[in-house]
Amino acid sequence: MVSINLPEEDGVFSASHWLTSVAVFMLGAIALVVPSGYSLGAAALFLAGVGLLVGRRLPHLTTQDRWVIAALVSYSLVGMAEALWDSQGSSGFDKPIRYLLAIPAMWWVIAYPPRLAFLWSGIATGALSAGGWAAWQKLTTGIARAEGHTHIIQFGNLSMLLGVLCMAGLGWAVVQRQRNLWIALLCAGAIGGILGSLLSGSRGGWIGFPVVLLVLYRAYGAELSRRLKVLVIIAVFTAGVVVYAVPQLGVQARVHHAVSDVSQYISGEDRATSVGSRFEMWRGAALLIQEKPLMGWGGNGYAKAMNLLGEKGVIHQEAAQYDHPHNEFIDALAKRGLIGLLVLLALYIIPMRLFTKQLRAESLVTRSIATAGVLLPVAYIDFGLSQAFLTHNSGVMMYAFLLAVLWGVYVSLIKQVNGASTKKEI
DSSP: OOOOOOGGGGTOOOHHHHHHHHHHHHHHHTTTTSTTHHHHHHHHHHHHHHHHHHTTOOOOOOHHHHHHHHHHHHHHHHHHHHHHHTTOOGGGGTTHHHHHHHHHHHHHHHHSOOOHHHHHHHHHHHHHHHHHHHHHIIIIIOOSSOOOSSOHHHHHHHHHHHHHHHHHTHHHHTTSTTHHHHHHHHHHHHHHHHHHHHHHTOTHHHHTHHHHHHHHHHHHGGGSOHHHHHHHHHHHHHHHHHHHHOGGGOHHHHHHHHHHHHHHHHHTSOSOSHHHHHHHHHHHHHHHHHHSTTTOOHHHHHHHHHHHHHHHTSSOHHHHTOSSOSOHHHHHHHHHHHHHHHHHHHHHHHHHHHHHTTTTOSSHHHHHHHHHHHHHHHHHHHHTTTSOGGGSHHHHHHHHHHHHHHHHHHHHHHHHHHHHHHHHHO
């Protein structure tokens, strides 16, 4: 294994590093259990990054850094361009501009990376808090679907995201002095995050879970003995059976509802169910895309056109009332055309490709960050199949600023590894 000297080990862990550490901890820890909790740590990182810009102390940026920034900028500019020509007013700039705000945060993290214990403990705390909050709501208040301080689907999927990131952090945990404590915390966080998703009934987050497991296997599979691999497979299968079998979790009912919805849609019995409405939205959006494939309709134009399709009976009226088609990719194509779809794909694929380069890094510390960096867009692609996830503030802030943090940490780790290799050669 390559030995990596983190800032605190070199005796240079300054007040600036502490600021990053606390902000990064907050970004994960209070994201779902405090109103707009995902914004507090992000705001601190943004303001700190602006300070670097004002003081002309920006870190040196590599070509890879510029690619990630380009993905954020291009998605933001296309979103703002849509707001302009679609006459959305200042409110139309609210979400697109947040991708630009993440860039100063990234500069700051590159310049002053956090102590990784704060990053992983913040993510684990957030996942555990979300799971605990969901369990309390579901088991004591009797609500059908647990929710936090955001939309139910957003809460469930972001809870799943935090749980999945805890799994990525296990590579870091096993090389720590207090490895048993860290492994226990991250495993508990993984369970808590997944539990929050299950209790919310957000089915979209469950679809891509096998892909998440494949990413984790690619990152860590070679480190596991054959016996441990068998035990993990048995554990995952058993957990799936238990989750489905326990009625209090609501998973069985949600699966049955989905199957019933599909059956009723195909037979024509009811097209206004949860799944059926999505099918109708996708069908209506597909018709609109054929009319304006390059530039799209814009948010306002899309809503008006869908309402017209509903009034004419082309699609069910229930589906016509929504301002997005509950699919990130269809939403981008319908509202911003082919250009919008391309910048959305760039937002996901560019970081994913760059993080993948270190998915089998010799250092487990670096590998854990690379794994988290790959899982972030993988999870969002999954969430986007059944929800326009980036139309919500929570979806935008968590993606943009988690990407900024993970990339900033990733860059600092790569620099340290390269510096250690150079010293050995000398």
